[in-house]
Amino acid sequence: MSAPVGLKYTLKTIFFSKSGLLGTAILIGMLLLSAAAITSVPYDVVKTWNNPEAWQDNPRHAAPEWVTLFTGGNPPRTMVIGPRDFFKVSFFVELASLKFIRLEGNFNYQYDDFPSEWAIILDTVFHDSRPLATIHLVRPDGERVLIFRSVLESNRTRLDVTNRAVRSNVLEWLRGLGVEEPKFVLPEVALFAARSPAMWDPRRATPLQGKYGIEVELVSTGRDDDANASAILFGKVHGLAGTDANRRDLFVGLVWGAPIALAFGLSAAVLISFIQAILGSLSAWYGGKVDEVVQRATDIYLILPFLPILITISIVYRIDIWTLIFVVVALSLLGGITKASRSITLQVMQEQYIEAAISYGASRLRILFLYILPRLLPYIVANIVLAVPSFIFLEAALSILGLGDPIVPTWGKIISDAQEGGAALHGYWWWVLLPSTLILLTASSFAFIGYALDRVVNPRLRER
Amino acid sequence: MLRVEGLRLYYRVSAGPVKAVDGVSFEVRRGQTLALVGESGCGKSSLAHAIMRILPRNVHTYSGHIYFDGTDLMGLSDEELRRGFRWRRLSMVFQGAMNALNPVLTVGRQVAEPLVVHSRMPEREALGRAEEVLGLVGLPPETVHRYPHQLSGGMKQRVVIAMALIMTPELLILDEPTSALDVITQANIINLLKQLKERLRLTYIFITHDLALASELSDMVGVMYAGQIVEIGPAERVYTAPQHPYTLKLISSVPTLRRVARLEFIPGSPPDLLRPPEGCRFNPRCPYTMESCMGQEPPHFNLGSQHTSKCWLHR
Helix, strand or coil, rough: CCCCCCCCHHHHHHCCCCHHHHHHHHHHHHHHHHHHHHHCHHHHHHHHHCCCHHHHCCCCCCEEEHHHHHHHHCCCCCEEEHHEEEEEEEEEEEEEEEEEEEEEEEECCCCCCCCCCEEEEEECCCCCCEEEEEEECCCCCEEEEEEEEEECCCCEEEEEECHHHHHHHHHHHHHHCCCCCCCCCCCCCCCCCCCCCCCCCCCCCCCCEEEEEEEEEEEEECCCCCEEEEEEEECCCCCCCCCCCCCCHHHHHHHHHHHHHHHHHHHHHHHHHHHHHHHHHEEEEEEECHHHHHHHHHHHHHHHCHHHHHHHHHHHHHCCHHHHHHHHHCCCCCCCCHHHHHHHHHHHHHHHHHHHHCCCCCCHHHHHHHHHHCCCHHHHHHHHHHHHHHHHHHHHHHHHHHCCCCCCCHHHHHHHHHCCHHHHHHHCCCHHHHHHHHHHHHHHHHHHHHHHHHHHHHHCCCCC | CCEEEEEEEEEEEECEEEEEEEEEEECCCCCCCEEECCHHHHHHHHHHHHHCCCCCCCEEEEEEEEEEECHHHHCCCCHHHHHHCCCCCCEECCCCCCCCCCCCHHHHHHHHHHHHHHHHHHHHHHHHHHHHHHHHHCCCHHHHCCCHHHHHHHHHHHHHHHHHHHHCCCCCCEEEECCCCCHHHHHHHHHHHHHHHHCCCCCCEECCCHHHHHCCCCCCEEEEEECCCEEEEEHHHHHCCCCCCHHHHHHHHCCCCCCCCCCCCCCCCCCCCCCCCCCCCCCCCCCCCCCCHHHCCCCCCCCCCCCCECCCHHH
């Protein structure tokens, strides 16, 4: 049996080896990220992860903002023109008993690409009859484009680029300009394109920079009628990690993925390593029938098809991540560590101090926990460290198969969403690469620490 | 004080029973020291374990009588032995101090373990007592907080002795307490054992393969061969006038500084305890083998003043 190793020596070995230091540095980074996630983003945000309403103001499929570091240029960021940015004039004509409301909002568009989308939201209060709304966009080149003219159906109206009336108005305007006959109408492109024959075509058109204005005019009949407007120009870059198809800020999901991945990997690894080691030790120490039962059960566990069983359970019960840990642990109560710790225990059992303990009457359990198991600790710890990445991978793999936790944003879940959203097909690289990188980083940090620990635990590698 | 009669301990292995201790009888008086000497593998340690009843799993036969102050330990249940005798009245210093300490416990906790296990003494009190006993074996009180790997071999041996002494036993079985130590440290430990014996009025059973060391400490010497005691008697008689041919050979194979002589050795090797020779077990190696040695096992012949020898030569 190798000499017992102290905690200090272990830590020293880890910190003085390059791989150990690197692994620890990454792990500390991950832990800081987790701490930041837990303290700065309340858990409610995670609950809202699955609520599309909460993400309405984000662009869809936006790349991370730092892509400009590599590609240069000035891609559009999301612009919000709020109700306070609109200048409001309203008056009531007694004679005709008509209320006029005029809202005018200006913004300066200086980006060198078209917005990905835009939306105009009208909040109105009206009493007797529904108001007639007219919306114009005033471009820097003086064009005043009619976007919308209609009677509002409800108190809150959201007009966006998919609105059929908007599209036909824009088409009419383009035809009136005498440009090429458009093959299709993209209001987010045409309205912001410099005047040219090909201004309908996003590939050939160039954006028109300058001061734009949105003019909203409402006519209704109630004296106390009121209205407010706001507008959003969705950008093409967003935040540190971009957004997905549901406009969700991936940064929130990725940051929250860290504590979840660490908690999942660590708790599964710790539980499984300790349970297996204790059972293996118990098996050797009590011997006889106990040994036989535990060892044969281990043999059975070792040939159980782990993944198929796990997949079956996931399909049938639609389990959440904590139940998943439970199932994984239950399927790994016995295994390789049981065998290894049994053999280590058989060796430790022969030591004189165990004999001494028996002779002065220490109970069997006391000897097991106070004398034998501490000798197994270095082995158990090394095993935990090396097992963590495999459980993080397992969670990701199950998520990609669509069998993971349906609610909690995990890294695997994000990759799974990316696959469903056709990220690879459309080139939304951030959606796939960022979570994958985080999984790889976390896994390699544990692997690096594991290599360093190997030098402590594996006597053959110990330097003389 | 301790009388052992016909003690047998056979181990079961796949090839059959190994007769590690085969019909051993002897007596130790209070305050005396009995030295048990013999080659490696002659059953010395097995005898010690048999007396303490620390048995491995593969015991084949375990029989005989062990009277401790008149109580037959063989008649007690494991629990009675544990509660009343083991460590409280007779305790043991294990072979190989290097491995006899739990590497993950501090010395103090280790020494105090028997107290905590036996009398459920609160840990702080037990540690205080451990400090006391460590002082008794000549270790400074701060040793309590050390881990075994921080101690030298001699210090570890002292710790093991302190551990055996913590329940204030009357009889101490010392199983090769100095075999892993250098000569100077050996001498220190032997001196310590002498002092402790005086101070605590202890009785020793001292197991060793080192005849010279045994002579330092012993009042009585028992010579073991192939699981049996072949000669036992007062130390001065056994050393000066050995009667059994094996004892004779054993003593003359020990080098001395004062005499220039060719070192003798015993031809052959110790017998296989699975199939010990018929009759006298020493007969294949004995220079005096006669016909009776081959067929019949010799009894112990009484040579007077507690000296007996198991050889047909005395008939």
